[in-house]
Amino acid sequence: MSDLSARDIGHRVVVRHRLPGGQSTDVIGVLQGYDAGWLVVRHSDSTLHRVRLQDVSAAKRIPPMPLRPVDVEQLFLTTALGRPAVETSYVGQWLLRASDGWTGRANSLLPAGDPEMPVSEALKLAEAFYTDRGLQPLALVRLESPAAQELGQLGWVDARPEQADVQVMHTTLELVNASPDYEVTVSDKPDAAWYEAAFEGAPPAVAPAVMEGAPKAAFASVELDGRVVAVGRGSMTGHWLGVDAVRVDPEYRRRGLATAILQELARWSGQLGGRRSYLEVVEDNKPAMTTYTNLGYAMAYRYRYLTNQPTS
Structure with missing residues (x-):
C-alpha cells in the first residue's frame, strides 16, 4: 500500500514492492512519476524503476540524501x-x-x-x-x-x-538527474553550432583543444526555433561529473534551459558510474548561483588567481 501521491513527485522515497516471483524488494530514489497505476522512481545512477501500484506493499517519502563531506x-x-x-x-x-x-x-x-x-x-x-x-x-x-x-x-x-571569488560547488547526482523539460542532445564531439552558441563571436583557436581534451567528455545542446540556444559541457573523472561552458542565448534565458542542460549531463554521467558533480561559478553571477543552488549544489571551496607580476 502506498502512502505516496502525485504531490510527492520530486521528493526522495522508498518503495517496497513484490517482484514477479513473489519476493519483495526495495527501491530508493526520487519519485519522478505517479499516474495510470504506476510509480516511477529515479535512482542515483539515473535508472528509472517503474513499479505497478498493485505490487506496492509500502511506500513513503524519506529525507533528502545529505551531501557527504567533500575531500x-x-x-x-x-x-x-x-x-x-x-x-x-x-x-x-x-x-x-x-x-x-x-x-x-x-x-x-x-x-x-x-x-x-x-x-x-x-x-x-x-x-x-x-x-x-x-x-x-x-x-x-x-x-x-x-x-x-x-x-x-x-x-x-x-x-x-x-x-569576485570563484566558487567550486558540488552535489550528488540524485539531486540533479531529473528528466529535463526540454529535449537535450548529448554528443561526444561538439559541432560548429555548439561552438557558435558557446561563444560570443569566433572561439579562440585553442578552444577545441582545451574543450575536447578530456578522455571522457560530453557536449549538450538544446535547439529551439531552428537554432542551438543553450549548451554545456560535461566530463567524467572517476565518479565525478564536471560541468562547465554552460551558456544560454540571452533571448532564451530564464526559461530553465541551463537546468535542462545540467540534468541531461547528470543523466549521461550516471550511466557511466557518475555519483557526484562539481562546477565553478563566479560569485557575482547571481542568476547562475541561484540556478545551481536550486539544483542542490553547495560550496566546496573558493579560489582566486595570484601572480608575482601584477598589472598596473
Missing part, C-alpha cells in the same frame, strides 16, 4: 583533470598548465601536493615556465589554503582584484 584536496585536483590544458608540466606534484593564454584555469599553476623542493625554488621554475611562453605567471589557489598563505608570504598578490 577538498581531491576535488581540487579533479577539476584540473576534467578540463586538461594543452600543455602540462610538473614541479614535484605541482601542476603547470599552458594553453596559449586562453582561460585562467588552462594557463596557471595548480599548487596541490608537494613541490618536492623549497616553495621559493618551485615558484622560480613556475615563473620561468610561463615567461618562456609569453604568459603572465599565475597560480590558482584555494582561499585560506596553506599554498595561498605561502605564496602570499613570498610576494605573490591577487592577479584580478577587480573580479
Whole structure:
C-alpha cells in the first residue's frame, strides 16, 4: 500500500514492492512519476524503476540524501583533470598548465601536493615556465589554503582584484538527474553550432583543444526555433561529473534551459558510474548561483588567481 501521491513527485522515497516471483524488494530514489497505476522512481545512477501500484506493499517519502563531506584536496585536483590544458608540466606534484593564454584555469599553476623542493625554488621554475611562453605567471589557489598563505608570504598578490571569488560547488547526482523539460542532445564531439552558441563571436583557436581534451567528455545542446540556444559541457573523472561552458542565448534565458542542460549531463554521467558533480561559478553571477543552488549544489571551496607580476 502506498502512502505516496502525485504531490510527492520530486521528493526522495522508498518503495517496497513484490517482484514477479513473489519476493519483495526495495527501491530508493526520487519519485519522478505517479499516474495510470504506476510509480516511477529515479535512482542515483539515473535508472528509472517503474513499479505497478498493485505490487506496492509500502511506500513513503524519506529525507533528502545529505551531501557527504567533500575531500577538498581531491576535488581540487579533479577539476584540473576534467578540463586538461594543452600543455602540462610538473614541479614535484605541482601542476603547470599552458594553453596559449586562453582561460585562467588552462594557463596557471595548480599548487596541490608537494613541490618536492623549497616553495621559493618551485615558484622560480613556475615563473620561468610561463615567461618562456609569453604568459603572465599565475597560480590558482584555494582561499585560506596553506599554498595561498605561502605564496602570499613570498610576494605573490591577487592577479584580478577587480573580479569576485570563484566558487567550486558540488552535489550528488540524485539531486540533479531529473528528466529535463526540454529535449537535450548529448554528443561526444561538439559541432560548429555548439561552438557558435558557446561563444560570443569566433572561439579562440585553442578552444577545441582545451574543450575536447578530456578522455571522457560530453557536449549538450538544446535547439529551439531552428537554432542551438543553450549548451554545456560535461566530463567524467572517476565518479565525478564536471560541468562547465554552460551558456544560454540571452533571448532564451530564464526559461530553465541551463537546468535542462545540467540534468541531461547528470543523466549521461550516471550511466557511466557518475555519483557526484562539481562546477565553478563566479560569485557575482547571481542568476547562475541561484540556478545551481536550486539544483542542490553547495560550496566546496573558493579560489582566486595570484601572480608575482601584477598589472598596473
